[in-house]
Amino acid sequence: MQFWKIFSKGLILENPILVLALSLCPALAVTSSVATALTMGATVTFVITCNNVVVSIVRKWINPKVRVPVYIISIATIVTIASLVLQAFLPLLYKDLGIYLELVVVFAIILARAEVFAAKNSVVRSFLDGFGMGCGFIIAMLIIGVIRELLGNGSILGFDILGANYPAALIMVLPPGAFILIGYLVALFRLIVKKWEKRQKVREEALS
């Protein structure tokens, strides 16, 4: 039960992109098609999970004064591994992701999870936390990617969905569409979280 809670909080209630509004660059930059959004989501999940495990393993040996540089080196190493693997096996997607793949190093969410969670918790719990946050990240990337590709191109993952006669709203795959869409999504998620919290409160009052 407790493990499920650690995993699931990243999915919606503390969703890294839509609720915490951390690491927004990738959410806007590589979501113009579902394929790039998914690749980025998978990479970030890999990096955040591995890094949480590494930080959690070494947490007792690091002097707190130098902890941030240690985290940064660990993250940079894992990102380098991920980007070399992508370059070798998925060269086309690697090219589409461009410099954003390397910028995973400085995503605030990864450092934040290491500092807030992995530095204080056991390996299994840190793994679940990282994996949950990664899944939340993928969910948000998928929502944004599907909406943008469907409206802007009439397709999902390259398959035509809306037919050839669909007048594609090009703005959705261009930068302005990304900003405007995220604005509405952030508002929507805020509404959902508020509703959920209100329901939770009513339930607690009923219990007591």
Place this chain on the structure above:
Amino acid sequence: MTEYILLFVSTVLINNFVLTRFLGLCIFFGVSKSLNASIGMGMAVTSVMTVSSVCSWLVYNLILAPLDLTFLSLVVLVLLIACFVQLLEMLIRKFAPALYDMWGIYLLLIATNCIILSVPLINIRSGYSLGLSTVNAVGAGIGFSLALILMASLREKLVLADVPKSLEGLGIAFIVAGCLSLAFLGFSGMISI
């Protein structure tokens, strides 16, 4: 010379780092609530970016490339920039306390930020010379400051506007940024590089 001017104009306006490349958004939305803070932040980012991209160019081309260690570039650059910003912060605190009061807090914020790291990475990927790298960095900084200052002026007016409750704050800021980005889209196609 034309090469330099074209690159400068294109990084400031056409490929604006914030509005078309989505870099440095955390600072962009965090700081743009007040105009004064935005001006300070713009200056801090521009200067740190310029110096750090010159340092990275030197390290990459004089140390990493001859030794065939280019696969380490990411690890080295991240550390280099983080250390450099720390050093700058200590120096400013020691020798120019007045400046530190104005800037110090921003320096800590930009130590590990995507916009600072992205400029050296772009320079390396495009194989720019030292001169072009510097121009690219200065242009990126000025483009960032321009977007930040425009956004801050808009948001100061936005405080008085009647916005739906759930859109307040970040939501409406994104939509305004979208409109700003739409305006900058007008520059595309002006120069083709």
